[in-house]
Amino acid sequence: MKLVFATHNMNKLKEIQTMLPDHIELLSLDDIDCNEDIPESGDTIDENAILKAEYVKNNYGYDCFADDTGLEVEALAGAPGVYSARYSGEEKNDDANMDKVLSQLIDKKDRSARFKTVIALTLKGNQSLFTGVCEGSILNEKRGNKGFGYDPIFLPKGYDKTFAEMNIDEKTKISHRGIAFRQLIEYLSK
Template sequence: MELVFATHNRNKFKEIEAMLPDHISLLSLDDIGCTEDIAETADTIDGNAILKAEYVRHRYGYNCFADDTGLEVDALAGAPGVYSARYAGDQKDDKANVAKLLEQLKDKESRKAHFKTVIALNLKNNENLFTGICEGKIIEERRGEKGFGYDPVFVPNGYDRTFAEMEMKEKAEISHRGKAFKALIDYLSK
């Protein structure tokens, strides 16, 4: 089976590709000639995933899935949430986003947070959603060189290391994206 993962993010693509069973061939937006940045104009994580999957299916005709992920921090009333990638501005700068998050949490007691990923699968206009959540906390300074986004400051519950300190395989076992993707794979295997 051939599926398009509606992303230009090579880190995300590699993370998902490593989890795929052999019978699924994964293509990126670059592979199908989609060079545009698909607008994420919904006000929810679910909505953005649906928008991207529908865009690729209708414009390019491929079976497709798209994800959207947000970091939701309790002490910030769920922020950055749907705006996680653009928290510090439209340039989508990971370091600036983390710096803003740490600044916003500077005087907060609770550092409880969770990552939420929603995957929208669009197969011949049959759409399904798969959600994964990983609970954890935001630490006070960056640790680790692996991963991307908020990984250097997020420690999942039950661990003492950040996502950025974990190998990709270990992170995929417990992460929000890994959980949502496992649900997608289970569905595709039926």
């Protein structure tokens, strides 16, 4: 089965490829020559995932899944949320995004946060959603050099390593994306 993962992010692609069964051939947006920015104009993480999956299906004809992920910080009223990738500006700079969150939390005692991933799947005319959440907290400084996005400042609940200090197998077992993708894979295996 050929399935497009609506991403240009090679880190995400590698993370997901390690989880897929052999009978699924995973294609990226690069593989189908989709080079335009897919609109992410939704007000929620769910809406953005749906918009991306539908865009690929409607414009390229491939069955597709798309994810959208947000970091939701309690003391910031759920921000950056749907704006996580562009929190510090349109250039999508991970370090600038983390720096902005850290500066906004300088005098906050409550540093609880969660990552939320929603996957929208368009397959043979049907649409399904899969959601994964990982609870944790925001550290005072960056730790680790693995991963991407907010991984260096996010400490999962019950762990002493940030996502950026974990290898891909450790992270995938507990991460929001791993949880959502296991639901997707279970669905695709039926």
